[in-house]
Amino acid sequence: MTTTIEVMCNHRSIRKFTGEPIHPEQREAIMAAAQSASSSSFLQASTVVRITDMELRRHLMALCGDQAYVAEAAEFWIFCADFHRHLHWVPEAKTGFAEQLLIGAIDTALMGQNAITAAESLGLGGVFIGAVRNQPHELSAMLNLPQGVIPLFGLCLGHPAQDPQPKPRLPAPVVFMENRYQTEPDETRMAEYDQRVRHYYQTRTGGNKDMTWTGQIAATLAKEARPFMLDFLREQGFCLR
Numbered sequence: 001m002t003t004t005i006e007v008m009c010n011h012r013s014i015r016k017f018t019g020e021p022i023h024p025e026q027r028e029a030i031m032a033a034a035q036s037a038s039s040s041s042f043l044q045a046s047t048v049v050r051i052t053d054m055e056l057r058r059h060l061m062a063l064c065g066d067q068a069y070v071a072e073a074a075e076f077w078i079f080c081a082d083f084h085r086h087l088h089w090v091p092e093a094k095t096g097f098a099e100q101l102l103i104g105a106i107d108t109a110l111m112g113q114n115a116i117t118a119a120e121s122l123g124l125g126g127v128f129i130g131a132v133r134n135q136p137h138e139l140s141a142m143l144n145l146p147q148g149v150i151p152l153f154g155l156c157l158g159h160p161a162q163d164p165q166p167k168p169r170l171p172a173p174v175v176f177m178e179n180r181y182q183t184e185p186d187e188t189r190m191a192e193y194d195q196r197v198r199h200y201y202q203t204r205t206g207g208n209k210d211m212t213w214t215g216q217i218a219a220t221l222a223k224e225a226r227p228f229m230l231d232f233l234r235e236q237g238f239c240l241r
């Protein structure tokens, strides 16, 4: 195994940080790694807004479901899909296609994953924050996001003040298929996996959380998923056609 693969396989979200800042050299290295991700048609359809204003950080924390680490992490970056600069340089550009939402989201997610992996390779830790999409209008106004830009996720980074175990992932044969999609569920593997996840949560929470993976997805998917999102996307110039 390479050290890169080791870092990737040891990933776990960090939600508690020491107060220590990230050294500017390390921050710049993380940014360079993020920008080195592949980019669809080389459109580079992403912008990252680094939040250094602590008052703004606290307002953002409130918009992100009061998740304390949004204010406490050494760094909080907001990753956005961005076609604004393309429209500036090419005003006649054909935008608004649903496909371009995918391009922006994929490019930006690849950057985010490069960023967290680079940070972890430096002994830092972090967690993504999808809650930046809880109140996208308010957040976009706070950050002055123009037409053609949407916030996708935040990233808290800092020095870890906790050392959680990696969360068990679905069995590889359930996720990696060969040649054709396998629609028949693998009941045995999934039952075992549910028990592994239950054990993980029980250990992590001192017995307070008794939850399987299928139980968890049932609870998550019983709720509506930010139903205001389609209107927001269209207002920002995405998903028009």
Ligand SMILES: Cc1cc2nc3c(=O)[nH]c(=O)nc-3n(C[C@H](O)[C@H](O)[C@H](O)COP(=O)(O)O)c2cc1C
Binding pocket: 011, 012, 013, 014, 015, 067, 127, 128, 129, 130, 131, 132, 153, 166, 167
């Ligand atoms: C796009 C995205 C958004 C996320 N949003 C949040 C969030 O708002 N708050 C949080 O505590 N964790 C968030 N997470 C972290 C996930 O809960 C976490 O990655 C998942 O439970 C797996 O755990 P692990 O990262 O420790 O392996 C997010 C992860 C992703 C990829």
